[in-house]
Amino acid sequence: MSTSTSVTNTSNEVPLQAPSRDIWDAKYRLKDRHQHPVDADVSATFERVAKALAEVEGKQAEQWLPKFRWALENGAIPAGRILSNAGAEDYKPAVSLINCTVSRTIEDSMHDILDSVVDAGMTLKAGCGIGYDFSTLRHKGAFVFGAGAGTNGPLAFMDIYDKMCFTVASAGGRRGAQMATFDIGHPDVEAFIEAKREAGRLRQFNLSLLITDEFIEAVKQDADWPLAFPLHQGEKDDVSQDEVIYRDWPIKNGYSLDDQDRVACRVVRTVKARELWERIMRSTYDYAEPGFILIDQVNRMNNNWFCEEIRATNPCGEQPLPPEGACLLGSVNLTRFVIEPFGDKPRFDWERFRQVVAIFTRMLDNVVEIAGLPLEGQRRELEAKRRHGMGFLGLGSTLTMLKIPYGSEDSLEFTEEVSRTLAIEGWRQALALSREKGMAPILAEEIEITPKMMRSRPQLAKDGYEIGDKVPGRILHARYSHYMQKIAKVEPELVAALAEHGARFTHHSSIAPTGTISLSLGNNASNGIEPSFSHRYYRNIIQAGKKTKEQVEVVSFELAAYRHFIAADAVESDLPDYFVTADSVTPKQHVAIQAAAQNWVDSAISKTVNVPTDFPYEDFQHLYLDAYDSRLKGCTTFRFNPEAFQGVLIREDDLKNTTYVFELENGESLELAGDDTVIYDGEEHTAANLYDALKEGTYGKW
Incomplete structure (x- = not known):
């Protein structure tokens, strides 16, 4: 595949950071039972996944393999279970590709x-x-x-x-x-x-x-x-x-x-x-x-x-699902589409983005055939509706490289345009795949109108339907879904065709938190729809054989990119004002970003409103009402509170400024700052992680 845009500097040139490579090796690199690598490198992981998904195409497998490989090399990142398990049947036959x-x-x-x-x-x-x-x-x-x-x-x-x-x-x-x-x-x-x-x-x-x-x-x-x-x-x-x-x-x-x-x-x-x-x-x-x-x-x-x-x-909230519902996920790495990052006229490669979304949609649809779900009810539910959740990651990092502050009016416009473009291209593929391979089985069924359906969709009565009537699922999906009615306002002919032919899948979009894939194959791009937590921070990671979590220092993708293109020795104090972190974004701005995306996301969004420890409760207490008034589907917040829990992401200042008190067996107390290191039980730990593991009862159980 190729793109018509000729560029000099692109965000693809930023080298993969060592912690990102280490996480890929630990989480997604296929290894045999002796822990010897099967995937030689990241490209081999892509090849394994692309081949497994292309084989679903049968006689057309060779035609689609290079296209799937190209999509993976250009920002398509399947969710972790697909990365880890697709094409791995010889090594772990009893695992699923579903998150x-x-x-x-x-x-x-x-x-x-x-x-x-x-x-x-x-x-x-x-x-x-x-x-x-x-x-x-x-x-x-x-x-x-x-x-x-x-x-x-x-x-x-x-x-x-x-x-x-x-x-x-x-x-x-x-x-x-x-x-x-x-x-x-x-x-x-x-x-x-x-x-x-x-x-x-x-x-x-x-x-x-x-x-x-x-x-x-x-x-x-x-x-x-x-x-x-x-x-x-x-x-x-x-x-x-x-x-x-x-x-x-x-x-x-x-x-x-x-x-x-x-x-x-x-x-x-x-x-x-x-x-x-x-x-x-x-x-x-x-x-x-x-x-x-x-x-x-x-x-x-x-x-x-x-x-x-x-x-x-699901556990992170981006997939509301029915009983025994299952959904496969994937995210497009937005940082891969920035041309001339930090330049005089940085821009986003919309054409290449559409191409990746189109191919990635087919790839995710193919996962249904090889999902490997363990329960019959789960398999039946997935096959009937074929729902998947394609989203994006790196929004905050991408905005920074475009010199747009996260939370600004320009950032809201960009977020909505990205979400709308992903949605419309996805539904175009839903129609094309339906014509080629058939609609989702639920959409071919005749659905009986119930009192509750009439209550929730008064338009049915206006259109002449009565309780007990039977209507094709494709009609109820395309014409009476409130979300599809939004799509119809911008693409009426597309939705009319979906009502006639049915869609290949009932759901297409969802924005996941993407924590580990952002850190690894995303090169520490910002998670999902979020701004970067910080531009230099510590990440708590569970490592096999360690009795507490291990802290890994990482820098944000945008800081790595700034060092690559602008100033090799740049530190946080050198960065322009458009470098934004999560706790500098107001709660109202967090909600506004989520609302801008939710307009075009048919499932839900995993979004965390990060606020500083000293953020006043009086400014916090109406946050969920704002979410309700913005017609969001959900909301989550995070405020660092070391007395309650130790988070996955930790700022250096939070560690330094937090004191942990350990009660020793002889009755004495030992006070340590969160970033102090201590030898306990023959291993070195940070005070924060040791305190948390002992308090929560997880010490030595990873």
Whole structure:
């Protein structure tokens, strides 16, 4: 492949940093069982992946192999499971190419809870992350009719999943990753909010709340908020009608329904919505959790609104998925498309970007055929919808090389244009691939119109449809998906053709955090949609055989590029004002960047609002309301708080300015700065990482 643009300096010329090469070697380089390299170099990794994906093309494999290889060499980076496992069948035949899954709906019974633990263990063993909705389990103290006693509640069962995840080493060189979601109306929601304040508890989980529009409006109006759970048949005689409310619920069997298919729920107690909101915001300010999933917006904007109800996400939140849902990921490295970085007229190579997106779309679609998911339900779900999540990484680094400050109006325009270009090219390929290979099977099915569908899409009635009518999935997807209606405003003929022929896949875009691939093959480009955390910092990395995490010093891609093109000895104090770091971006700017991208991303975005340790709570407390008003699907925050946790990324100043107190066996105390090194148990550790490992109970368990 070639591009029509003739250039002198491009960002591709920046040499790969040594830490980036080391991470590739540790995480993605194929090795045999004796740890001898099979991939000779990074190019060999690309060749292995390209060949595995091209073989899906059958007789056309030789035609597509050089195109796939070109895409990988020009910024297409498949997610970690694909990089690690594609073409590796002879060395690790029982692993998957899928990063993201969600558990099946967990029924409120001991048998189903334990069965789903087994399913989760097999999923983690295959190398996949997994998300669960635990709010389907009844609250602590609720009567269990079969056992004749009260239950310990969902958090006690979450502890089982947590220990299982820690025990089952996730395949392919990474530990297990889990997300727990929880309904804001569940009676145990306050315990969920504060669950991780106990040292070492639920550390294999990210936690996020499912926030509804109804709750947000109750907060704004300072109204009461009922905490309720579905009414068991045996409880009907115990409650009066004014103790019952009706809510949409993922499980309907065994519960009473109204004429809108909503489930009867017993109000256990009532709290003030604003007081519960304050509890959430205080927790996320101090502990960076729980995260915030605007679940009504997720379902409202879901392309598969007609056949799914989403209640959970993958571990980083960029993939809201239905029960047993799975999604494969990939990111385009935006830093590879900058021409004349830092020059008088730096620019972005839009034509080459479109070419990479087009080929990469085909590559990701091919992964479905060789996904290697461990459970039949997961395979069935992926094959029916063929969803994938293509996003980008290096936005912050790219903006810097274009001399655009992250968070500025120009940066919002660029972010939206990148997202829109990726989306439209992706849907063009969805049509072309559908004509060539066939539409996603779910879009060929006849879908029966339900009361809930009529409630969520009033336009159906205006168009003459009635409850019980059957409509092709391709029509419901292309014409009635709110997201596809946005695409139709700029590409009406494309969407009309998708309604006629169907799309190859139901979802195309998602922006992942891309932490390890950004650091390795991205040459420490900024993660996903983020600005760079810092331009020189330490990264905590789990290394085999080490009893605590190891700190690796790295510099941002844009600083490396600046040294390569402008000033070889440049340090942070030499950098122009358009070099921006995460904590210099205001929360409102973080939200605005996410909103600019979300307009054109059909799944979700993993975005973290980083704020300094001394950032005032008064300026922080309305952040999630801003996210709601911006129609985001979710939001996560991070404020360095060494008393609560040790992050993955650490600034040098934070380490120097934080004191850790160790209680010795003889009763004495030892105070150390976070960046001090200490010999403990025969190994050298930083004080910060040793303190964290001992406090959390992870010392010696990596």
